[in-house]
Amino acid sequence: MNFYLALFVMAGVTYLIRMLPFAFFRKKIESRFIRSFLDYVPYAVLAAMTVPAVFSSAGGTIPSAFGAAAALVLAWFDLPLIVVATAAALAAYLAGFFF
C-alpha cells in the first residue's frame, strides 16, 4: 500500500466523519438503539483491538501476558491511564528476563 495514499484515505475518512455532522447536521438522533450502539462502539473497538493483539505486543507471549495482567489489575482499581500503561510495560520488561 502506498504510504501517501493510505495517509490520505485515513485522514480523509476520519475528517469526514467529524466534519459532516458538525458542519451540516442539526437534528438530534432519536433512535434509542442507534444512540446505545454508538455509545458502546468505542469500548467494543478497543476490546477487539486489544484482544488478542496485546498478547504479542511486548515481544514474547508470556511477558506480554504479564503486562496485560498488570494493566487489568491496576485498571480495575481505577488507576490513571499513564500509571496503568507504564506498569504494563514495566511488568512485561521484567518478565522478559525470566521467560
Added chain:
Amino acid sequence: MKQHFTRGLLHGIPIALGYLSVSFGFGILAVRAGLAVWQATLISAACVTSAGQVAGVGLLAAGGGLAELALVQLTINLRYALMSLSLSQKTAESFSLPKRLLASFGITDEIFAVCAAEPVPLTFSYMAGVILVSVAGWLAGTALGAAAGEILPERISAALGIVLYGMFIAIVIPAARRRRGVLFAALSAAAIHLLLRFLVSSLSGGFSVILATLAASSASALLFPTEGKKEDA
C-alpha cells in the same frame, strides 16, 4: 474572543499532557511496524485519533487494501460522528461554516469531553485554543515515541510496545466495572474477535475488528439500551 482562546488553551493543557503519553505509545508501535519517525508524526498530524491510527498502521504493515483501510477508519472513528453531532447543537451564533470546517478536524474523545462540559455556547476561539494545545502534545508525543523506538535497546522498546494497549485496557475496564452494557460489549467484542482470528484465518485483521465491533455493540445496544441522555462516548 481573546478570553475564549486563552480559556481554550488552558483547558487543552491537561489533554496535551495525557496525549503525550498516548501518542508516545503510538510512536513506538508505528516505528516497530516499520514506519519512519516523520511518517508516524505525519499520520498523527493528519488524523489525530489514537485507535484509528493504530489500526491504520497495523494495516499498512500487514499490507491491507485501501477499501479495507477506509472501512476500518469508518468503524473505529464512527463515534466521532456522535460527538460532532452533539457539539453541533451547542455552538454559538458566531460559529460560521468555514470555522466549523476547521474546528471539526480536532474533535477527539477528550476535546469533545471538555467542549461538552462548557457551560456556555461554544465559540470557534475556544475550540481553536483547546485543539492547538492538544494537537501540539499529540505530535510531540508521537515524534518522541517514534524516536525512542529507534534509539532504545530492543528489550525496552519491545516492552514499550504494550503501552498503548495498557491505555486501552485502562479506558475499558473502569467503564466496564460500572456499566453492564460496556462490560458485555467489551467481553463479547474480544471473544468474537478472538474466534474470528482463529476460525476464519482468511479474514484480515481490519475486517475482523469491524465485525466484532458491530456484532458486540449491536448485541449490547439491544440487551442494555442506554438511558439516552448522555453521549459520553
